[in-house]
Amino acid sequence: SAGAVKxxxxxxxxxxxTKNDGYVHIxxxxxxxxxxxxxxxxxxxxxxxxxxxxxxxxxxxxxVYPLVLLGGGQVHMQLHKxxxxxSLDDGWIxxxxxxxxxxELVKELRCELDQLLQDKIKNPSMDLCMCPRGSRxxxxxxxxxxxx
Numbered sequence: 001s002a003g004a005v006k007x008x009x010x011x012x013x014x015x016x017x018t019k020n021d022g023y024v025h026i027x028x029x030x031x032x033x034x035x036x037x038x039x040x041x042x043x044x045x046x047x048x049x050x051x052x053x054x055x056x057x058x059x060x061x062x063x064v065y066p067l068v069l070l071g072g073g074q075v076h077m078q079l080h081k082x083x084x085x086x087s088l089d090d091g092w093i094x095x096x097x098x099x100x101x102x103x104e105l106v107k108e109l110r111c112e113l114d115q116l117l118q119d120k121i122k123n124p125s126m127d128l129c130m131c132p133r134g135s136r137x138x139x140x141x142x143x144x145x146x147x148x
Contacts, residue, residue: 008036008037009036010036011026011028011033011034011035011036012025012028014026014036016041016043016056018048018054019089019092021048021054022054023053023054024048024053024054024055024056025053025054025055025056026055026056026057026059027049027055027056027057029057030056030057030058030059032059032060032061038061039061039063040061040062040063040064042061042062042063042064042067042093043056043059043060043061043062044059044060044062045057045058045059045060046058046059063145063148064095064148065106065144065145065148066145067088067093068086068088068095068106068110069106069109069110069113069141069144069145070113071088071089071093072088072089073088073089073090074088075087075088075106075107075110075111076088076091077097077103077104077107079100083096083097084096084097084099084100084102084103085097085103086103086106086107109137109140109141109144112137113137113141116128116133116134116137
C-alpha cells in the first residue's frame with residue numbers, strides 16, 4: 001500500500017505574513033533559516049530588510065499566551081459565529097478561546113499585568129516578586145505559559 005506523506009517546505013519556501021508588508025521570508029543568514037516547522041505560526045523579529053524580497057532576521061517563535069499577554073495594543077473579545085475570539089492589534093491577530101470564561105480570564109490577566117507594569121514604572125524600586133499582588137500575577141503568568 002502507498003500513502004501520501006506531508007513534506008515540510010524548503011527553507012526558501014517558508015513565508016510569514018506581516019500587517020504592513022504582506023509575505024516575508026526568514027533571511028538566509030538567520031539561525032532560524034533552516035527551521036522548517038514552528039510549533040506556533042507566530043514569530044517576533046528584530047530586523048526587517050528588503051532586497052530581492054522582504055526578509056526578517058533575529059526572529060523567534062512565540063506562542064499564543066505570551067503574545068496575548070505581552071503583545072502591543074488592547075485585547076478585545078467578542079462572540080463570532082458561536083466562538084469566543086480574542087483579538088489584538090485592532091483585530092489583525094485573532095485567537096479562538098476555549099470558552100468565554102477562559103477568554104475573560106486571559107483578558108483580565110492581561111489588564112492586571114498592564115496595571116502592574118504601570119505601577120512598576122511609577123515606582124521603580126518596587127519589588128514585583130515580593131509584593132503579594134505582583135507575585136500572584138507573575139506566578140499565574142509563569143504557570144499559564146509553561147503549561148500551555
